[in-house]
Amino acid sequence: MTLEAYADTIVPGQKRWAEDRAIAGVSTGGGAVEAGALELLRWDATGIHDGLDDLADLANEHARGYAAELGLTLDEEVPPFVALDYQDRVALIVRLTTPGHPEKDFWVMLSLFCNMAFDSAAHLHTAQALADGHPGLAAMGISQPDADGLWRFKEFGYGKQFARLHPDTTPQGSPA
Template sequence: MSSLDRRTALKALAGAVAALSVSRFPSVTSPAGMTEGLGSWTVLTLEAFADTQIPGERRFAGDAAVAGAVSGPGAVQAGVIKTLASDELRLAPLLPEIAALLNARALAYATAHLILLPITFPPFVGLPFQHRTALVGDLLGHENPDRSIWQMISLLTSLAFDTAAHIDTRQAVTTHHPGLTWLGFPPPGPDGLWRFTDYSYGKALAALHPATTASGSPA
């Protein structure tokens, strides 16, 4: 992805968050420190959604949110809830509403498919993994009016696993963040900086300009 594409994606994400704040949930405020106040049903629901996107193994016996569809870490182990509820994103006050919307969709899906849901878990969490996957596919479909919401949460889920978005990269590497470790993200050099001596294509694609400075900048 080019730097322009990244900027475009970030602008789209910021616009989606702003649109949700002012239009879909106009009465929601944004107090700090919402992570602890999300509520267990909200956390379970969002964990189950993230686990559908990037599955992982169960954290403990009877883990309801994580279906255990694969071995190894997934988005939940990588800290997706901390990413979603981070102060910088200011999305935490909206998460209960988003989880409620997802559970309403799950209840409608279960009714249409004659699936008996347990009453001890949120409706989306109660869906078997294959049905969670099918529902998420529907939510991301072009005809779904709420598609932008699920695209946004899906993007943040990926950021939690692929980049450890909620913590400093050096800290993530040194503390063995599950996503970065699984991806084989390299550690920094002794000075704490990343330098890549090997060309990504295995060879130099162009000769270095003779006026390039020692720092790699053009003269």
Template sequence: MAATVAALFIGQFPTTTSEALASANKTTDVGAGWTGQTLEALADTLIPGERRFAGDLALAGAVTGPGAVQAGVIATLSSPELPLAPLLPEIAALLNARAVTYAAAHFILLPITVPSFVGLSFHHRTTLVQGLFGLDDPDRAIWQMFSLLTGLAFDTAAHLDTRQALAAGHPGLAWLGWLPPNADGLWRFSDYSYGAALAATHPATTASGSPA
């Protein structure tokens, strides 16, 4: 799936950027600076969370409790297993350009000390992001993939081993009520998800549950 997501992102950018992406093989720190702030603000618009500290501008503080940023969305986006790091500054720049256009159309004066998208209120961020997913938006695929990865960061702790994420109290897994593994580190479920066995176990099934 990582290759598919990367390919969809690559198709939206020039060949030079695609070549840079193909050669990337390590995590890039995008958490600081304007790129990080912009991507955090976008992720916070999709899955909001509370501010991490006083003066946290990237997070709008629209809700209480942790959201996508606290769940590790930046670590997911910059994971070496999904080498999108070279594209992240371009995605942030594209979003900020859209924010400038939006602000001009709505007569909003943006601050010059933060990225344009970060300078918008949560209401205006939400309105802008809704438009990004319109059928006529030329960059719709980019925002769709970004929202997918944001969801993966929160719902699955995609950048962490699941056991490690649970031990650390990952907010998304905790919110979903993800159960811890058994004592041996494996997950087993005593109840059938449909309330009944749908078929008898094949006699050639191995002890691990795999077909022979």
């Protein structure tokens, strides 16, 4: 729940249900959580999957300290970071990611992975993510592949063709 709240603070989404505490609901559509931030964080390719419980505990420890400093009363029914309102979650993450904070590297890395889940769906096959309606790829307008599963672009990205197709290129795009 803490990591979901952290991911939702980085790329906010809408609540999944009315009483959803991890998702603040400050945005419409899917955010980092719906985009699969927790799945990406748990993926062993990230290199941080074994330390996620420690990061969640540390986020909650910082939330307790933040709340005590500001005189906030936290709901004990949920983890401390989750109990913070959205603006306080943002303020705490800004503190944790500010240059000079001794743990900055951990929090920046966690934030980058949350962004990565939304921006690139790095933990998913792109065509399947698009077919499943991945919120980040949809928000960025990533086009669907052609019927054969390959992406082709009828218009050049810079408005002009930089090079002509080699005459021995096959219809599948491979050089002969």
